[in-house]
Amino acid sequence: MEFENILIDIKENIATLTINRPSKLNALNKQTIKDLHNGFKMLNEDANVKVIIVTGSGEKAFVAGADIKEFADFSIEKGTELARIGHETLFDFVQNLETPVIAAVNGFALGGGLELAMAAHFRVASLNAKMGLPEVTLGVIPGYGGTQRLPQLVGKGKAMEMILTAQMISAEEAKDYGLVNYVVDQAELLPLCEKLANKICRNSSVAISAAIKSVNANYTNCVNGYAVEIENFGLSFGTDDFKEGTTAFLEKRKPNFE
Template identity: 80%
Template sequence: MKFENLIIDKKRNIGIITINRPSKLNALNKATIEELHIAFKVLNKNIEIKTIILTGSGEKAFVAGADISEFANFNIEEGTELARKGHEILFNFVQNLETPVIAAVNGFALGGGLELAMAAHFRVASTNAKMGLPEVSLGVIPGYGGTQRLPQLVGKGKAMEMIMTAGMIGAEEAKEWGLVNYVVDQSELIAFCEKLAEKITKNSSVAISAAIKAINANYTNGVNGFSVEIEQFGVSFGTNDFKEGTTAFLDKRKPNFE
């Protein structure tokens, strides 16, 4: 796969997507969003890839926001369509991806950048990372899921504060609030995420995909998360991974999932 704004690497069963627009602090423009959709879609279909790590190039930014120059003159209809399409092809797409996605936040994650990190299944930040949703300082609100995912992660009060003040928080504060799982030195960030990915890889990809679906159901309006869990639990009994996992346990050996 060759992209203009992305670098794709593979290490064993891990796919690594690096957003590569360093002169723009990896800001999300229309082309980059479309390339990300394709990259995630292709890696998700690759049976050898068990986990995906998403990061930004350089040492300054994960993604420092959206490319404002592309939509500064949009009207109501164009703004609505911008958010709708973004949700569809990238942010919701990543959240519901069958392959686990770890966001390696290596610097500024602002606006659309933080929204992209929050769409990942969990996040690891470097010590120099700064996170925030500054949209109200531009006369607009977060439009790529920020008003929904941030409260889910940090609670309503903290989310209200972050969005209303348009301020940034550091990595340790983000960890304290539950926005990121771990904070590590930038030089260790990718290696740390790879170790997490390797732990995930040892487990059943089929079961992990079912777990992602069940967990996300709890945050979907009109969907009973418990019902989805029951359904996915039952479906698991018909998979080869269930047979292998339970047989390996009873035989006191490590499972060899397909």
Template identity: 75%
Template sequence: MNFENILVNQNNGLATITINRPKKLNALNKATIQELHNAFEDLNNDANVKIIIITGSGEKAFVAGADISEFAHFSVEEGGELARKGQGILFDFVENLSTPVIAAVNGFALGGGLELAMSCHFRVASDNAKMGLPEVSLGVIPGYGGTQRLSQLVGKGRAMELVMTAGMISATDAQAYGLVNHVTSQEELLPLAEKLASKIMRNSSVAIGAAIKAVNANFTDGVNGYNVEIEEFGNCFGTEDFKEGTTAFLEKRKPNFPGA
């Protein structure tokens, strides 16, 4: 895979995507969003990839926001289409991947950057990270799922405050709010993400994909998450991973999941 705005590395089941626009503080433009979609799609379809970490290049920013120059003169219709397309090809797409995605937030995660991090299955952050949704200071609102996912993660009251003040919070506050799972130093951020990834990779990738689907169902309008859980639980019984996992348990050995 050859890209202009991102770097992709694969090693022993772990894929790392690095957004690589350091002069723009890794801001998301249309080309980068499309490249990210293509990379996530290819990696999700690769049976050798068990988990994905996404981070930003440099030490200043994960993603400092969207590239405002691309849409400053958009019409109402163009603005709506920008949000609709972006949510479809990247943010909703990542949230619903069967391959787990960890966001390693290494600095500023603002606007579209925080929205991207929130679309990942969970987040870890460096202690210098700053997070926020400053869109109302530009006369617009978050358009890549920010109003919805932030409310889900930190609650309505905190989400309202963060959106309306357009303020930034520290990594420590983000952890206290439940927005990120762990905070560590800049130097230890990727090693921590990789350590968590290694723990995940010991388990059944098929079961993890089913769990992602069941958890996400709880936040989907018109879907009964309990019913999805029941269905996915039942489906697991027909997998080779289930046979291997239960057999290994009974034989008192570590499982060797085939991923099927």
């Protein structure tokens, strides 16, 4: 598959998806969102890919926001459609992907960039990373899930402060607030993400997919997350991975998940 604004590299069971618009600080435009959707979809359907790492090209930016020129003259109807399509094709799509996604935040993650990082299943940042939702400085609000995912991750009060002041926070502050899991030097960012990905690769992909679905259920309106967990827990007992995992445990050996 041909892509204009992303690069994909697969090594064994780990795929690295790089947003590649360095001259625009990897800003999200329509084509990039389309490429990301197709790239994530392709990797999710590849049985050999067990973890996806998403990052930005260069050392300045993960994604420095959306491409404002594309929507500066939009009407109410076009703005609503822009957000709806974005949620469906990328941000909700990534959050609900069966394959785990790690965001390697290698610089500025602003607006849609932070929203993409928050849609990933967890985040690792480099020391130079800066994160924020500056949309109110443009007279709009975060439209790709920022008003929902940020409070889930850092709490309502801090999310309100970040959104209403539009101020950026440092990587260390993001770690203190629970927005990112680790902060490392730029050179250590991808190696750490790959180390974490390798740990994930050793586990059951079937169980991991069910775990993602169950955790996400807790943040879905009108869904009982406990009921989803119970259902997925029960379904696990009918999988080949459960048979292999329990047999390996009883035989005191490492499991070999297909």
